[in-house]
Amino acid sequence: MRIRDPFLRTAVWAIHPKSTVGALVVCVDPPRVLLVKQRHGEALWGFPGGFLRRGEAPATGALREIQEETGLTLTESSLHLAGLHRQPWARHFDVVFHATIDSGHFAEPHSGDKFEVSAAEWRSLDDLPPLRREGRYVLEMYPTLFRESLA
Numbered sequence: 001m002r003i004r005d006p007f008l009r010t011a012v013w014a015i016h017p018k019s020t021v022g023a024l025v026v027c028v029d030p031p032r033v034l035l036v037k038q039r040h041g042e043a044l045w046g047f048p049g050g051f052l053r054r055g056e057a058p059a060t061g062a063l064r065e066i067q068e069e070t071g072l073t074l075t076e077s078s079l080h081l082a083g084l085h086r087q088p089w090a091r092h093f094d095v096v097f098h099a100t101i102d103s104g105h106f107a108e109p110h111s112g113d114k115f116e117v118s119a120a121e122w123r124s125l126d127d128l129p130p131l132r133r134e135g136r137y138v139l140e141m142y143p144t145l146f147r148e149s150l151a
Contacts, residue, residue: 019091023062024049024138026082026096026145027072029103032122033146036069038132039118045128046135048120049094058095070120071110074099082145087137096138098145 024047027034035045048069052061059076067073082096103122110120123129125146131139139146 019093020051021058021093021095022049022051023058023065023095023097024134025062025066025074025079025099026138026142027066027074027099027101028146029101029122031126032103032124033128034070034072035121035123035129035131035135036117037119037121037129039116042132043118044130044132044135045123046132047138049134050116052095059097062095062097069117074101082142085137085141087134089133094134094138096142 025034026047034048036048037043037045048066049062050065050069052058056064059079062079063074063076078099078101079097080099082098084093084095086093
């Protein structure tokens, strides 16, 4: 049903719950995982990722975010869908991708997006820094992803 009155249509849109969608990339080079340190908010570590642009495919957004935040250029064929979840604390959905790479074929990661990211590093799962809640949630939601990747 299309609401014809523009004022009423705007009012319905304004009170209707909205959600956002993002993409995260769990990039591993066994036995390490790629993390980025956010410059804003809690300034903690997490997985590369961010909001999708309007109409952007999740894999395209994931590749864009990892390139912007770390300087690494991956291909769509290197990404594998790990899952989709809703963050319990927000009206936000994350599409989680997994990529296993040989970092010897890439330059060292660097914080490409100086506004959002202050550092990008490979870290051992045995020696993880404090993670943002999004990162902690990914570890909880996908434990086999890390065990299989780093075995």
